[in-house]
Amino acid sequence: VTLLLTGVADRGGAAIDPAGLDPANLLAVKAEGRSVARAQGGVPGLHGARFLAQSQPHILLEAASTNFEDAEPGWTYAREALDRGADLVLASKGALVLHYAALTETAQKRRRDLRFAATVGAPLPVLEMADRVLIGVEITGFEGVLNATTNQVLTSMSGGASYEEGVSEAQALGIAETDPTLDVDGWDAAAKAAIVANAILGASLNLRDVRREGIRQVSSQALREARLAGETIKLIARAVRRDGTVVASVAPERRPLADVLGALRGDQMGVVFFTEPLGRVATTVEHTGGIPTALTVLRDVINVARARGWTSAGE
Numbered sequence: 001v002t003l004l005l006t007g008v009a010d011r012g013g014a015a016i017d018p019a020g021l022d023p024a025n026l027l028a029v030k031a032e033g034r035s036v037a038r039a040q041g042g043v044p045g046l047h048g049a050r051f052l053a054q055s056q057p058h059i060l061l062e063a064a065s066t067n068f069e070d071a072e073p074g075w076t077y078a079r080e081a082l083d084r085g086a087d088l089v090l091a092s093k094g095a096l097v098l099h100y101a102a103l104t105e106t107a108q109k110r111r112r113d114l115r116f117a118a119t120v121g122a123p124l125p126v127l128e129m130a131d132r133v134l135i136g137v138e139i140t141g142f143e144g145v146l147n148a149t150t151n152q153v154l155t156s157m158s159g160g161a162s163y164e165e166g167v168s169e170a171q172a173l174g175i176a177e178t179d180p181t182l183d184v185d186g187w188d189a190a191a192k193a194a195i196v197a198n199a200i201l202g203a204s205l206n207l208r209d210v211r212r213e214g215i216r217q218v219s220s221q222a223l224r225e226a227r228l229a230g231e232t233i234k235l236i237a238r239a240v241r242r243d244g245t246v247v248a249s250v251a252p253e254r255r256p257l258a259d260v261l262g263a264l265r266g267d268q269m270g271v272v273f274f275t276e277p278l279g280r281v282a283t284t285v286e287h288t289g290g291i292p293t294a295l296t297v298l299r300d301v302i303n304v305a306r307a308r309g310w311t312s313a314g315e
């Protein structure tokens with residue numbers, strides 16, 4: 001499949017070229033801390049519907065900052081792209097946790113493809129495992145380590161660091177944001193639990209439906225005690241179907257060090273599906289972060305192209 005980048009937007013505006021933008025030029029401009037509006041094809045202040053009208057994408061990649069308050073700007077871009085007949089690949093989670101039903105119904109009504117593998121622990125193949133590998137198998141729930149920042153902090157703390165040192169280390173490694181609140185208070189993991197539960201368990205959970213506890217209360221002492229017992233503490237995101245309803249939660253839990261999730265260190269992530277009749281089916285990844293996330297978005301884009309028959313091999 002040949003990809004043509006016809007438009008790209010940031011806070012300052014957009015760059016547009018129907019013949020295809022040069023990614024190297026865009027990267028160079030962003031590396032200097034400037035807006036893409038200053039790159040070749042740049043248009044300061046160009047946003048939203050006008051941006052979509054000028055760039056005319058077949059696929060919109062929505063990767064603006066995640067916003068759990070009102071899901072913007074992603075929600076408006078997503079709706080407008082679907083209205084314009086574009087397929088949608090999301091990296092940001094806001095629209096998925098605040099407007100899941102409306103988003104999926106609109107995509108279905110417009111017969112557009114909607115993919116969001118990067119939102120749930122990229123590059124972990126959570127949705128693809130459920131959709132492709134476990135097809136024909138009953139999935140009754142899942143649990144996972146789906147947030148890299150908290151796993152890095154807990155890993156540092158189990159090595160003897162304090163909570164504050166753990167956070168600083170995660171920031172120095174480029175894993176944690178300057179403001180790690182959404183991670184350490186469990187919001188990011190709760191969003192992922194809701195998205196996966198909605199996508200694979202047929203739930204209709206909102207972010208607030210997920211019982212949530214972060215890692216601020218986990219002490220170095222508790223981690224030391226766990227270690228003496230051959231265990232550790234992990235922030236576990238879980239959703240299970242019980243009596244016809246889906247219950248989701250995020251909380252720190254003691255896990256055996258030898259367990260699939262207990263063994264995950266640093267920014268590694270993993271998920272375990274509870275299935276009938278296969279039992280527990282797990283997948284883990286060793287490297288997360290920016291490039292693996294970009295590769296996950298690319299994976300979705302290629303799968304959209306396959307589904308549309310745009311690849312030379314088709315599907």
Ligand SMILES: NC(=O)c1ccc[n+]([C@@H]2O[C@H](COP(=O)([O-])OP(=O)(O)OC[C@H]3O[C@@H](n4cnc5c(N)ncnc54)[C@H](OP(=O)(O)O)[C@@H]3O)[C@@H](O)[C@H]2O)c1
Nearest residue numbers: 009010011012063064065066073091092118122289290293
């Ligand atoms: N980084 C990861 O490892 C990872 C993993 C999985 C999912 N994600 C998700 O992927 C998305 C992007 O991640 P990131 O780390 O690159 O986030 P980020 O550092 O917050 O950058 C987001 C980009 O969105 C742009 N943006 C923000 N508000 C905008 C607006 N109103 N209009 C147009 N552009 C706007 C920013 O523009 P400026 O450059 O002008 O500020 C920036 O380029 C986020 O939603 C994140 O949750 C990230």
